[in-house]
Amino acid sequence: MKPMFLREVEENPHPSPHTNLIRVMQDSGAEYPQIWHLFAFRPDATEHLGKFTQEIMRGAASLTPGMRELIAAFTSYHNDCPF
C-alpha cells in the first residue's frame, strides 16, 4: 500500500479497536483501508465520528439500513472515494 501523507498518523496508533484490526491485517499481509489509521491515530475525535455514523446509518429510522448505505455509496462515488 502507498504510504500516507502523515507518517506519524500511520506509525502512532493509539489503543483502539482499529489498532487491533490493523495489526491482524498487517500480520496476515493483507491490504486494509487506511481510514483505519485515521481512526486509530485520534480516537478521542474519531469515536464521535463512529457514533455519528452508527446513529445515522443504523439508528432507528424509517429508511432501511440498505437504503442508507446506498445513499452513502452514491455520495462517495460522486466524491470519487472508492472506499
Next chain:
Amino acid sequence: MAYIHLNENLPGIRALFDFRPETAEPLCRLADVLLHQPNSLSRAERELIATYVSSLNDCRYCQTAHGAIAAYQLDGNESIVAQVKRDYTAAPISDKLKSLLIIAGKVQRGGKQVTAEDVENARRFGATDMEIHDTVLIAAAFCMYNRYVDGLGTWAPEDIETYKPRAAVVAEGGYNRIPSDIRNQQATAAR
C-alpha cells in the same frame, strides 16, 4: 423557511440539533474535540480554519457563528476574521496558519486536491502531523456541517451582532453542553 418542519425559533444547525438530538450529540462532541479542547493550535486558529472553510462553502450561519467565536477568542478583533475570509495571505496570521489554510481550502474543493507538497510546505512552517491531521478533519467536518445546514434550508440571522452573545457562551463553555441545553429547552417548551 427550512425545507422540513423545524423549530423556526432556532437558526442554522441549532434547529437541526433540536430536530435530531441523537445525531446532534456526536456532532457536538466532535466539534468540541476539534475546536475547543486543548490543542497545540489555539482555539482562535482552529475557529479561523472552520470560518474560512464555511465562507468558501458560502454557508452564512456557520461562517458568521464561528467567525464570531474566532473574534471572541481574538479579544474581539473582527478585522482578522474578515481578512482571513477575504484574503488570508494578507492577514496578520502566522505563516504556519497560512500553510494550513492552503490545505483546508483544498479539502473544501475535494480531498484529492491536497498534495504531498502542500503537506511538506506546512511542515516547513512548523506544523506537526497532529496539526495537519486536525486541519484536514476540521475542514472535512465543516464541509459536512455546512452542507447539512444549507441542504435543509435553515435560516440564519443577517446581523452579526445577534451571534455575539452565543459566541461568548460557546467560546467559554465549548460545544459539549449544546445537546443538554437543547434537551432542557425542549423540556421547558413541553411543560
